[in-house]
Amino acid sequence: MDKIASKHFSALGQQAVKALNNKRFQAQFVATKEEALQAVLDLIKDTDTVGMGGSETMEELCLKYELEKRGNIIYYHQGLAQEESRIVRCKELTADVFLASTNAVTLEGEIINVDGSGNRVAAMSFGPKRVILVVGINKIVQDEEAGRQRIKLQAAPMNATRLSCKTPCVATGICMECNSPERICMITSIMHMAPRGSDFHIIIVGERLGY
Numbered sequence: 243m244d245k246i247a248s249k250h251f252s253a254l255g256q257q258a259v260k261a262l263n264n265k266r267f268q269a270q271f272v273a274t275k276e277e278a279l280q281a282v283l284d285l286i287k288d289t290d291t292v293g294m295g296g297s298e299t300m301e302e303l304c305l306k307y308e309l310e311k312r313g314n315i316i317y318y319h320q321g322l323a324q325e326e327s328r329i330v331r332c333k334e335l336t337a338d339v340f341l342a343s344t345n346a347v348t349l350e351g352e353i354i355n356v357d358g359s360g361n362r363v364a365a366m367s368f369g370p371k372r373v374i375l376v377v378g379i380n381k382i383v384q385d386e387e388a389g390r391q392r393i394k395l396q397a398a399p400m401n402a403t404r405l406s407c408k409t410p411c412v413a414t415g416i417c418m419e420c421n422s423p424e425r426i427c428m429i430t431s432i433m434h435m436a437p438r439g440s441d442f443h444i445i446i447v448g449e450r451l452g453y
């Protein structure tokens with residue numbers, strides 16, 4: 243990465259961290275993916291059970307592989323048949339740690355997500371003892387409206403493409419507010435502050451990660 247981009251991403255990331263900490267999240271900035279991986283591992287004990295939300299960011303960091311190598315028990319529903327997936331998603335809700343990314347973080351310290359089934363936003367909101375989100379610099383936006391636009395223009399169409407959904411945005415590249423049975427945008431969640439009584443960590447990474 244060139245020096246100007248690196249300096250800008252660091253400055254932007256630090257602003258997001260400051261805003262999130264003001265909202266009682268426990269946020270930190272790291273410059274690289276490698277540092278992000280280490281920061282996540284430092285927040286999880288070897289004996290913790292870990293639920294994972296479906297996420298390109300998790301894939302890019304090889305987090306499932308790294309945690310399994312260390313001996314953690316992982317609950318991860320991606321790729322499972324419907325009934326097994328439902329059982330595993332329920333386990334994700336009560337794991338010691340829930341690990342995911344997010345669709346947008348605002349410079350006002352809010353976290354915005356759109357979910358299909360709701361298991362990811364449910365686990366972020368209540369259940370696991372600790373929540374850890376890993377967020378690439380590409381997901382920082384000015385405010386709630388910019389977050390919604392980011393989701394309609396980038397996050398949702400790209401995730402629909404990743405999941406091979408039969409939705410119009412896969413062909414058009416933008417949200418068409420579809421009525422498809424495979425629609426991935428069923429629930430919008432905005433976290434205005436860290437949930438009461440939560441142990442909520444956010445790692446902002448100075449590199450692009452996920453969609």
Ligand code: SF4
Binds near residue numbers: 417419
């Ligand atoms: S509402 Fe439908 S068209 Fe719009 S992003 Fe979601 S899945 Fe795609």
